[in-house]
Amino acid sequence: MKQLHILVYIKQVPDTEGPPDAFKVNQEAKRVVPVGIPPVINPFDESALEGAMRIKDRHGAKVTVISMGEKLAQPVLRKALAAGSDDLILLEDPLFKDLDSNSTAYVLSSIIRKVEPYDIILTGRQAGDWDFGVTGLLMAEMLQIPCINLVRKVEIRDNGRVRVEKLSHNRCEVVEAPMPVLITASSELGELRYTSIRALKAVGMKPLKIYNAEDLGLDLRKLKVRQIVKLFTPYNRRQCRFIEGESSQEKGENLAVSLKKEGVI
Amino acid sequence: MDRMTREHGRVLVLGEREGKEIASITFELLGVGRKLAGDLNGTLCAAISGNQITDVSKEIAHFADEVYPLDHPLLASFHADLYTIAFEQLCRNVNPDIVLMGHTLDNLSLAPRLAYKMGAQVITDCIDLAIEPGTGHLLCTKPVYGAKIVSIFKLEKKPYMATLRPKAVEPVGPGSVRGKVIHFDPIVDESAIKVELIEIIKEESVSLDKAEAIVAGGRGIKNTEGVNQLKELINALRRYFSTVELGASRPLVDAGLVPSSRQVGLTGEKVAPELYIAVGISGSLQHLTGMSGSKTIIAINTNPKAYIFEVADYGVIGSYEEVVPAFKRKLEDL
Numbered sequence: 001m002k003q004l005h006i007l008v009y010i011k012q013v014p015d016t017e018g019p020p021d022a023f024k025v026n027q028e029a030k031r032v033v034p035v036g037i038p039p040v041i042n043p044f045d046e047s048a049l050e051g052a053m054r055i056k057d058r059h060g061a062k063v064t065v066i067s068m069g070e071k072l073a074q075p076v077l078r079k080a081l082a083a084g085s086d087d088l089i090l091l092e093d094p095l096f097k098d099l100d101s102n103s104t105a106y107v108l109s110s111i112i113r114k115v116e117p118y119d120i121i122l123t124g125r126q127a128g129d130w131d132f133g134v135t136g137l138l139m140a141e142m143l144q145i146p147c148i149n150l151v152r153k154v155e156i157r158d159n160g161r162v163r164v165e166k167l168s169h170n171r172c173e174v175v176e177a178p179m180p181v182l183i184t185a186s187s188e189l190g191e192l193r194y195t196s197i198r199a200l201k202a203v204g205m206k207p208l209k210i211y212n213a214e215d216l217g218l219d220l221r222k223l224k225v226r227q228i229v230k231l232f233t234p235y236n237r238r239q240c241r242f243i244e245g246e247s248s249q250e251k252g253e254n255l256a257v258s259l260k261k262e263g264v265i
Numbered sequence: 266m267d268r269m270t271r272e273h274g275r276v277l278v279l280g281e282r283e284g285k286e287i288a289s290i291t292f293e294l295l296g297v298g299r300k301l302a303g304d305l306n307g308t309l310c311a312a313i314s315g316n317q318i319t320d321v322s323k324e325i326a327h328f329a330d331e332v333y334p335l336d337h338p339l340l341a342s343f344h345a346d347l348y349t350i351a352f353e354q355l356c357r358n359v360n361p362d363i364v365l366m367g368h369t370l371d372n373l374s375l376a377p378r379l380a381y382k383m384g385a386q387v388i389t390d391c392i393d394l395a396i397e398p399g400t401g402h403l404l405c406t407k408p409v410y411g412a413k414i415v416s417i418f419k420l421e422k423k424p425y426m427a428t429l430r431p432k433a434v435e436p437v438g439p440g441s442v443r444g445k446v447i448h449f450d451p452i453v454d455e456s457a458i459k460v461e462l463i464e465i466i467k468e469e470s471v472s473l474d475k476a477e478a479i480v481a482g483g484r485g486i487k488n489t490e491g492v493n494q495l496k497e498l499i500n501a502l503r504r505y506f507s508t509v510e511l512g513a514s515r516p517l518v519d520a521g522l523v524p525s526s527r528q529v530g531l532t533g534e535k536v537a538p539e540l541y542i543a544v545g546i547s548g549s550l551q552h553l554t555g556m557s558g559s560k561t562i563i564a565i566n567t568n569p570k571a572y573i574f575e576v577a578d579y580g581v582i583g584s585y586e587e588v589v590p591a592f593k594r595k596l597e598d599l
Contacts, residue, residue: 016411020550020572023413032414101377102386125373130409130416131531132389134377141381146459149345149374163463168343169370170471170526174464187515187532188525227419229397229404234415238562240580248583252591255563255581260599264540264561265505 004061004156006052007115008085009108009123009136010045012069012076014038016128020233030228031098032129039073041080044124046192048185051154052122053084053193059156062086064115068107070097074208081203082195089115093212100226105138107223110216112143120162121182125150130226133184140182148175152188274305274401277361279352280313280325281369287313287321289474290367292436294429295328297394298365299437301403302330304396305362311444312355314348316341327440333359333449340451345374346458351451353382358449361424363403365394368428380426387426388418392433403427411531412554431474432535432558468526473510478502478540479559481512481529482522483552485545485566485585492522494589495544501596506539514543514552530555544585548573565589 014023014034024033041049052063065080068091081088091107099107112118121140126133140147152172153165163176167186213220243258245251259265278298280291295311302309311329313321315336322334335351352375356364364379366372368390380387388405392415395404403425405418420426473479480495480502495511502509513523515530529536531554541559546552548564548571556562557576564577565588574580581588 014410016413016551017549020413023410025414032410100386102381125532128411131407131411133373134380134387134389137374137377138381141378146346147374147378148460150370165466167370167525171468172466173462174466175460175462177460187519191519227421229417229419231409231414231416234408234412237575238578240564240574240577242574242580242582248581248587249591251581251583252588252593253595255579255588255592256595256599258579259563265502265596 004055004059004120005115005118006055006061006063006120006122007118008045008049008052008063008065008080009121010049010065010067010077010080011042011124011127011129012039012067012072013042013127013129015040025231025233027231030231032231039076041076042124042127042129044126044128044185044187046124047187047189048122048124048183049080049083049085050192051151051183051185051189052120055120055154055156056084064089064118066091066108066111066115068092068096068104070094075204078203078206079195079200081206082199083192088206088208090208090210091212091216092210095213095220095223098225100224101132101134102138103223105135105142107213107216107218108135109139109142110218111211114211119179121145121180123182123184125184125186136182136184143180143182145180145182146177147182147184148177149184150186151183152186154183154189274302274307274362275359276302276305276307276309276363276365277356277359278309278311278329279364279366279372280311281367281371282313282315282318282321285321287324288367289436290369290429290431291325292328293431293434294365294367295325296437297429297434298329298363301363301394301396305401307362310359310361312352314340314351322446324440326442326444326446328437328442329444330442332444332446334446335449335451337451337453339453339455343371344458344462345371345378346460347453348375349378349382350457351453352379354451355449356383356424364424364426366428368430372428376426376428383424383426385422385424385426386420387428388420389428390430391427392430394427394429408554411550413550430535432537468524471510471526473512473527473529473534473536476508476510476536476538477506478509478542479512479529479536479538479556480509480542480544481514481546481556482517482544483514483546484516485547486517486522489522491545491585494586498542498589498593498596501593502540504596512536512556514546514549543573543577544589546573547571548576
């Protein structure tokens with residue numbers, strides 16, 4: 001079998017594990033502004049990258065990582081190289097600011113011509129910022145290739161097909177598809193392998209390929225920004241009553257007593 | 266139907282089944298769909314797919330003005346490739362202004378593909394939908410940034426498409442409509458199947474969303490012994506609630522201690538039981554998204570600063586290994 005070429009799409013997002021009050025709303029610009037939160041690779045995309053690395057470990061493969069944004073943090077994205085991918089391509093242009101999902105998928109698929117041929121596209125099931133979960137599937141539609149969503153395990157079969165385990169309601173489906181195929185990774189696939197400081201340093205100077213809208217030959221009329229009417233902070237806080245007690249055990253007992261007294265149970 | 270000859274809007278709900286039953290999300294979709302159809306002074310249509318679904322279709326006709334059963338052996342159970350084709354055919358026939366579906370695991374694979382085929386945008390995981398006065402555009406309210414922020418998106422190009430988060434809205438009221446069941450034959454065949462089903466691995470079948478009470482564990486639960494302590498608490502709670510289930514936040518699932526079918530949160534189940542007990546859960550917004558609508562929330566955590574206490578009604582600061590067994594014993598003794 002010829003060497004596999006795997007494309008992994010990753011997105012830079014603010015670390016959504018950060019404290020809630022670090023996310024401010026700029027109402028005028030209709031943007032969410034993270035304050036004091038470092039950018040990270042979207043965790044689901046990290047799982048996708050891990051999936052690619054496991055295929056590379058087993059079968060050998062060239063792994064090309066692609067990321068798009070108006071302004072990308074190279075040191076953050078270089079982690080993908082440190083984890084073992086071969087190439088990092090950035091699609092960077094101020095025009096890529098605040099694009100809607102369809103436009104994003106359009107830009108992301110436009111790089112394909114420059115990296116063909118490919119066998120597998122891997123990306124995360126959704127991104128931790130807007131949580132849409134549609135971009136990967138839209139790309140598959142645009143590229144007219146099969147797609148498998150919410151995957152926790154990927155295998156390459158001898159007959160040149162992929163066999164994957166995908167999540168479904170109360171079950172897991174084992175499915176097969178021919179390549180090229182697009183696969184979205186769920187967190188169940190696993191976390192991205194550890195990347196040492198040394199490995200990060202080693203890839204720190206590796207040249208990256210950077211393309212803007214013009215390089216990609218995009219039809220700019222197809223770039224549409226997302227239409228947001230309003231952004232706000234949800235108010236779902238409650239008044240918490242802390243259960244007192246001399247010891248943890250006593251607190252546990254008092255909890256039961258309070259619940260009974262107040263009719264919760 | 267010719268769009269030009271029509272004055273009023275059409276809302277199409279893509280219903281779901283669980284076996285021979287109508288899934289609860291369908292009633293929630295019908296509730297929102299009815300509201301939107303009312304605002305448009307229009308018609309509420311509903312579709313349901315499967316094999317031999319006459320009874321289900323008739324039942325849905327109590328809630329929708331027009332019901333379209335997509336009855337075909339190949340549609341017996343969900344397959345993204347086939348369902349996309351069948352629903353695209355239906356959409357072209359019904360010509361809806363709005364298409365609504367549940368934000369369920371299956372539809373995550375269907376919604377973007379159907380939207381692409383219809384030349385539409387889809388806003389996923391909405392918790393509210395409304396017609397913008399004046400313009401008639403669809404406003405879609407959706408939590409973003411791991412639910413730290415809520416965003417209202419506007420769709421301006423028809424058909425407007427959205428997926429609705431389960432348990433986000435009230436289900437439709439008692440069925441008093443006498444809708445028409447309209448025959449529609451989708452043209453599907455096996456050649457459309459690109460992704461082939463090889464095998465189904467049954468996971469433990471749970472209905473977290475139907476439980477009256479849920480005891481959920483998080484990162485603080487260190488091992489199987491910890492999970493067993495939660496199970497003992499669940500047994501004790503069965504004196505008070507008819508259905509009590511074990512839940513989990515993502516770290517516990519990713520650690521392999523609890524199956525993913527029990528995960529509560531943004532990428533898991535959305536639940537709203539009478540009582541939710543969060544044990545060793547810090548309260549990431551990913552998790553809160555799935556349970557903040559619970560009637561009463563109890564948090565047990567060693568860290569007094571854990572965010573979960575912000576959304577809890579009762580808080581216990583302490584180690585679950587001590588709090589939970591004592592709580593359980595007292596529940597049994599009361």
